[in-house]
Amino acid sequence: MISDPNLGNSGSAGRPAAGGGPSTGEPAVNAIEVEHIVKKYGDFTAVDDVSFYVKEEEIFGLLGPNGAGKSTLIRMMTTLIPITSGKARIVGFDVQKDPDDVRRAIGVIPQALTSDIDLTVEENLNIYAKLYDVSAQKRKAAVDELLELVDLTKWRDAQTKTLSGGMRRRLEIARGLVHSPRIFFLDEPTTGLDPVSRVAVWEMLTNIKAHRKLTILITTHYMDEADRLCDRIAIVDHGKLVALDTPAALKASVPGSNVIEAHFDHPTADWEQRLHALTGVTSVQHEGAGMYRILTSDGSKATTELVEMAVRAGVGVKSLSVQNTTLDDVFVHYTGRQLRDELVKSYSFVMPPRPGMQP
Numbered sequence: 001m002i003s004d005p006n007l008g009n010s011g012s013a014g015r016p017a018a019g020g021g022p023s024t025g026e027p028a029v030n031a032i033e034v035e036h037i038v039k040k041y042g043d044f045t046a047v048d049d050v051s052f053y054v055k056e057e058e059i060f061g062l063l064g065p066n067g068a069g070k071s072t073l074i075r076m077m078t079t080l081i082p083i084t085s086g087k088a089r090i091v092g093f094d095v096q097k098d099p100d101d102v103r104r105a106i107g108v109i110p111q112a113l114t115s116d117i118d119l120t121v122e123e124n125l126n127i128y129a130k131l132y133d134v135s136a137q138k139r140k141a142a143v144d145e146l147l148e149l150v151d152l153t154k155w156r157d158a159q160t161k162t163l164s165g166g167m168r169r170r171l172e173i174a175r176g177l178v179h180s181p182r183i184f185f186l187d188e189p190t191t192g193l194d195p196v197s198r199v200a201v202w203e204m205l206t207n208i209k210a211h212r213k214l215t216i217l218i219t220t221h222y223m224d225e226a227d228r229l230c231d232r233i234a235i236v237d238h239g240k241l242v243a244l245d246t247p248a249a250l251k252a253s254v255p256g257s258n259v260i261e262a263h264f265d266h267p268t269a270d271w272e273q274r275l276h277a278l279t280g281v282t283s284v285q286h287e288g289a290g291m292y293r294i295l296t297s298d299g300s301k302a303t304t305e306l307v308e309m310a311v312r313a314g315v316g317v318k319s320l321s322v323q324n325t326t327l328d329d330v331f332v333h334y335t336g337r338q339l340r341d342e343l344v345k346s347y348s349f350v351m352p353p354r355p356g357m358q359p
């Protein structure tokens, strides 16, 4: 069931903690609190009154099509751009009033690879550790531990330019953790990677979470990634938060619990309407070239009827599959579009300034 998407109040999580955070010396209950945040570029509203919170140690996904406002949200949360109105707090620190404290608490992995290809893996980590004032004694242990965590120990002396894309992404992730941030922002961490490397990155993130007290906010346009990694997912569209819940609850919120994908040979002109009339059908999408995606609450009955109807009409069935609802269906339900149809943007996301630097 979907709770109020604007507040993101769901499951066992409560509202943002009152009185937590640095001022009282108590740990903040919520790692991230965003309240009625707005970003305007001139007359254009890129982020429109969005509120949500992320609990400590949660993996929280921001999912949305190109131009939805995900990067703008991350940029505001990581002190890169000013907020037009509203508030964002990171481990209790106000992004606008305490930007240095926020920067010390966060690690940010931009989409663009930014490690120095002429340095070795270990040198890249050491340089970053020095930039973040990690003391010499701690540095060696931190680098050793991170190399182990991202499975790059035996590559520590390799030049970064010799690494594969997936290994380089893992190095970037290790680098973002050298100063032991409490909150980790990852912008599309697996875009451009092959399927095997993507899974390796997922496993690595899960492994890191098992070893460190870390909250992760990740943006992605991969539904399977969001489904597998995230405890909760916020769907963002046109600058607004349109749904927020666990992947299971989001899927359960979509009318129809089964998806039939069917490929027909020369369907009749009224085929879409006829598919609509099958048992439990809540939506029919024509994907072109005789392909249909049908949501139904009774997969087995609708499938039987579909085959009988095709036989009667003399329409061939080239392929047929029945599966449970996926996050793709959730996305279509809340935005009216398919995420896979949206172009993947290839913008460059820059690092936030280090503590003490002016943005």
Ligand code: ADP
Pocket (backbone or CB within 6 Å): 041, 044, 046, 064, 065, 066, 067, 068, 069, 070, 071, 072, 073, 345
């Ligand atoms: P997403 O990350 O979800 O693809 P963005 O946050 O990058 O979306 O962009 C949200 C909207 O804000 C888009 O319409 C984009 O064109 C617009 N936008 C982003 N940055 C700027 C800017 N600096 N000036 C004007 N418009 C911007």
